[in-house]
Amino acid sequence: MTLQGRTALVTGSSKGLGRAILLRLAGQGANVVVNYSRDENAAAEVQAAAEALGVRAITVAADVSQLDGIQKVFDATIAAFGRIDIVVANAGMEKVNVAVTDVTEEDFDLLFRVNTKGPYFVLREAARRIADNGRIVTISSNTTTVPQLGVGLYGTSKVATGYLARVLALELGPRGVTVNTVVPGPIDGAGIFTDPANDEYKQSLVAMVPIGRLGTTEDVAAVVAFLTSDDAGLITGQQLVADGGMH
Incomplete structure (x- = not known):
């Protein structure tokens, strides 16, 4: 599953799942674009880790929930590599353990800007x-398929992109x-589960998983790597x- 000579842009790739995806693609030979919004040090560390795998890597600071930020990261990718072969729309924001009755308009606007509009x-x-012959992958959440207490807003904000991907597959x-x-x-080890305060919530979810454990960032990165391969x-x-x- 070599990606030698291809260029991959992964949004929100300075940490967590995005980091794992980007390094998996780099490990298979893709030149990579590390996108981040705030943590420059984390992005630099990911860039160094990718370069250590023998590929070219750049970092681009851009808020991809805003149109100018999106334009910036794509412009920088083309400027550096001349082409884009793989795009992984990973950047997002979690908000769980919030009942529908407690969601504010500000919560709604923020989640939909980051998880839907972006x-x-x-x-x-x-x-x-x-x-041509490129690969686009979006990252959703099983909260869109498995109703759970407290994920009404988050799950709803993640639904639209999966539908859009199906339409775009027809167009492209x-x-x-x-x-x-x-x-x-x-x-496990990403998003809200980097905070020990959520350990009890994590264990309640483990009880719902037939294989008896939560996924890891590497598990998901492997799936993305397959979908971006020939x-x-x-x-x-x-x-x-x-x-x-x-599910």
Whole structure:
């Protein structure tokens, strides 16, 4: 599953799941773009880790929930590498353990800007700029398929991008571009589960997983790597669930 000579842009890739995805693609030979919004030191560390794998890497500070930030990261990618072959729309924000009755308008606007508007326009820009036979992958959440207490807002904000990916797969199919969505379950060591205060909540979710553990960032990165490979050339418009059987 070599990605030698290809260029991969992973939004929100300075830490957590995005970091794991980016380093997995780099490990398979892709030149990579580390996108971050605030943590410059973390982005620099990921860049160094990618370069240690023998590929070229750049960092781009850009808020990809805003259209100018999206434009900036795509412009920087083209300027540095001349092409984009892989786009992973990963950047997002979690908000759980909040009842529907407690959600504020500010909560709603923020989650939908980061989890819905941002990925929508990342995919729009990817559709305009990606090379023929490229790969687009969006990262969703199994809260869109498994109703749970306290995830009404978060799950709703993650639904739209998976649907958009299915439509975009139809539009880009004639160019050989595939568009798919990965739907992870809870991920140990990422997002809210980097905070020990959420350990009790984590254990309650483990009890819901048939295989008896939460996923890891590496588990999900492996799924993304498959979908961006030549081996997945016939897979498009799909939502691939990786949640240990919770769905």
